[in-house]
Amino acid sequence: MERPLTGPPPRLKAPKGTCDTHMHFYNSRYPKHPDGVPPEPDTTVSDYRQIMSWLGIERVVVVQPNAYGDDNRCTMDSVAELGLDKARAVVVVKPGVTDDELERLTKAGARAIRFMCLPPGHLKWDVMDEMIARVRPFGWHAIVQFDGRELPEREAQLKRIEGDYVIDHVGKFLEPVPTDHEAFKTLLRLVDRGNCYVKLSAAYEVSKVGPPGYDDVAALAKALAKAAPERLLWATNWPHPGMRGERYPSEVNLLDLMLEWVPDESARYKMFVENPAKLYGF
Numbered sequence: 001m002e003r004p005l006t007g008p009p010p011r012l013k014a015p016k017g018t019c020d021t022h023m024h025f026y027n028s029r030y031p032k033h034p035d036g037v038p039p040e041p042d043t044t045v046s047d048y049r050q051i052m053s054w055l056g057i058e059r060v061v062v063v064q065p066n067a068y069g070d071d072n073r074c075t076m077d078s079v080a081e082l083g084l085d086k087a088r089a090v091v092v093v094k095p096g097v098t099d100d101e102l103e104r105l106t107k108a109g110a111r112a113i114r115f116m117c118l119p120p121g122h123l124k125w126d127v128m129d130e131m132i133a134r135v136r137p138f139g140w141h142a143i144v145q146f147d148g149r150e151l152p153e154r155e156a157q158l159k160r161i162e163g164d165y166v167i168d169h170v171g172k173f174l175e176p177v178p179t180d181h182e183a184f185k186t187l188l189r190l191v192d193r194g195n196c197y198v199k200l201s202a203a204y205e206v207s208k209v210g211p212p213g214y215d216d217v218a219a220l221a222k223a224l225a226k227a228a229p230e231r232l233l234w235a236t237n238w239p240h241p242g243m244r245g246e247r248y249p250s251e252v253n254l255l256d257l258m259l260e261w262v263p264d265e266s267a268r269y270k271m272f273v274e275n276p277a278k279l280y281g282f
Contacts, residue, residue, distance in 0.1 A: 003043075003047070003239055003248070004251065005047055005050035005051060005054065006050055006053070006054045007054065007251075007252065008252060009054070009252070010055060010056075010252045010255045010256050011256045011259065012255050012256050012258055012259050013056065014055060014056030014057065014255070014272060015268075015269050015272055015273055016058065016273070017058055017059065017272070017273040017277065017282070018055075018056055018057050018058055018059070018234075018272040018273060019057070019058070019059035019060065019061065019233075019234075019272065019273065019276035019277065019280070019282065020052075020055075020057045020059070020060045020061065020234070020235055020236045020238070021060075021061045021166075021199060021201075021233040021234065021235045021276050021279075021280075022061060022063050022090075022143075022168065022199055022201055022202075022233075022235030022236070022237055023048065023060060023061075023062060023063065023235065023236050023237060023238040023239070024040070024043070024062070024063055024064075024065040024075075024237075024238070024239065024241065025043050025044075025045070025048070025062060025065075025074055025075060025078040026039040026040040026041065026042055026043050026065060026067065026074065026239075027039075027042050027043075027044075027074050028042055029074075030068060030071065030073055030074040031068075031071070032067055032068065033066075033067065033068050033069030033070075033071065033122070034069075035069065035120060035122070036065075036066050036067040036068060036069050036120060036122075037066050037067050037120050037241075038067065039065065039067040039068070040065075040067070040239055040241055043238075043239050045078055045081045045082055047239075048060070048082075048238065051236065051238055051251065054251065054252075055236070055251060055252075055255050057236075058086065059086050059087070059088075059276065059277075059280075059282055060082065060086060060087050060088075061087070061088045061089070061090060061111075061112075061235075061276070061280055062075050062078050062079050062082075062087060062088070062089050062090070063075070063089075063090040063114060063143070064089070064090060064091045064092045064114050065241070066116055066120055066121060066122065069092065069122050070091075070092040070093060070094050070122060072089070072091045072092065072093075072105065072110075075089050075090075075091060076089055076091070076105070076108050076109070076110070079108065079109045080108065080109075084109050087109060088109050088110070088111045088112075088280040088281070088282075089105070089108070089109045089110045089111065089112075090110070090111070090112040090113070090114050090143055091105055091110045091112075091113065091114065092113070092114050092122050092123055093105070093113060093131070093134075093135070094122070094123065094127075094131075095127055095130060095131065095134075097134065102134070102135060102138050103138065106138045106139065106140070110140065111139065111140055111141070111279075111280050111281060112135075112140050112141045112142060112143050112166070112280075113131055113132070113135045113140055113141075113142050113143075114142075114143050114145075115128055115131075115142060115143070115144045115145070116145050117144065117145060117146035118145060118146060118147065118172075121145070125146075125154070125157065128142070128144075128157065128161075129157070129160060132161060132162075132163075132165075136162065136163055139281075141163055141164040141165055141166065141279065142161065142164075142165040142166070143165070143166040143167075143168060144158075144165060144166065144167055144168065145167075145168040145169065145172055146172065147172060147173065147174045148167075148170075148171035148172050148173035148174075148177070148183055148184070148187065149173055149174065149175060149177065149183050150183075151171070151183040151184075151186040151187055151190075152182055152183055152186050155186050155189070155190065158190055158196070159190070159193070161195065163195060164195050164196075164197065164279060165195065165196060165197070166196075166197040166198070166199060166233065166279070167187070167190075167196060167197070167198050167199070168199050168201070168202070169199055169201050169202040169203075169205060169206070169237070170198065170199070170200055170201070170202075170203060170217050170220050170221050170224070171183075171184070171187050171198065171220065172202075172205070172206060173206060173217075173220070174206055175206075175208075176206055176207060176208060176216035176217055176219075176220065177220075178219070179219055179220060179223045184220060184223070187224075188223070188224075188227055188228075191224065191227065191228045191231045192227070192228065194231075196231060197231045197232070197233055197275065197279065198224055198228075198231060198232060198233070199232075199233045199234070199235050200221050200224070200225075200232055200233070200234050200235075200258065200261060200262070200271065201233075201234065201235035201236070201237050201254075202235070202237040202240075203217035203218070203221070203254075203257075204240070204243065204247070204249045204254075205237075205242075211249065211250070211253060212250075212253050212257075213257070213260075214257070218257070218260065218261055221261040221262075222260075222261055222262075225261055225262040225263075225264075225267060225271075229262065229264065229266075229267030229270050229271065230270055230275065231275070232262065232267070232270065232271040232275060233271060233275055233276055233279070234258060234271050234272055236251065236254065236255075238251070258271070
């Protein structure tokens with residue numbers, strides 16, 4: 001498939017130190033996990049460096065794709081190629097992982113464990129408490145993706161998390177909800193506790209309105225930006241898994257939306273630079 005890697009510049013000039021906190025690499029050299037989704041067409045570090053140059057990204061958090069299960073080699077090899085001055089990793093490790101393996105991953109740039117609670121994720125709610133306790137001594141946090149409409153029933157478990165954690169993709173409400181919905185109010189309560197971050201990313205995955213504004217998701221993002229700019233992260237979600245042809249989003253539009261979603265420049269600086277630097281140790 002054809003992925004644009006450059007084009008007209010964005011209107012938003014990303015500040016120095018901007019971090020993309022969620023993207024994936026795929027490479028056919030690495031075997032697909034038996035229970036994983038089919039991998040996307042290959043994406044290379046060279047490809048992504050063009051995206052970085054185009055959008056003004058200086059730092060990146062590489063997230064383990066569902067395709068590879070807990071075989072983190074593609075992710076970690078990509079982080080090594082990018083260099084620890086620029087890259088960190090979010091990985092999948094399962095019950096039974098050894099301290100030696102966690103230490104090895106930490107030295108190589110891993111800073112978080114991924115819980116993908118939607119099909120076909122490999123770590124879900126049932127092992128979350130156990131695995132967060134395993135990785136916390138290594139300085140890791142958790143990133144969690146699920147249908148945000150479940151937030152009221154998941155609130156108690158999320159409140160049990162000690163240390164920081166991140167909720168993906170504006171809460172990933174598979175049917176976007178209004179800002180006065182109990183599920184979104186639950187998200188605001190969790191953010192207000194001080195250890196929950198939310199990524200402003202991947203609106204195209206759930207929006208019923210669609211581009212360019214993704215207005216149904218935008219309303220939630222704007223409310224989060226107003227309530228807690230110190231708890232926001234930004235991400236490209238490149239290479240936009242599952243998106244093909246006309247559904248493939250515009251990299252520039254997704255970045256420029258932040259001018260509207262987070263209109264305050266100092267709040268954008270927190271989202272692009274300060275918050276990820278603190279969370280990922282840049």
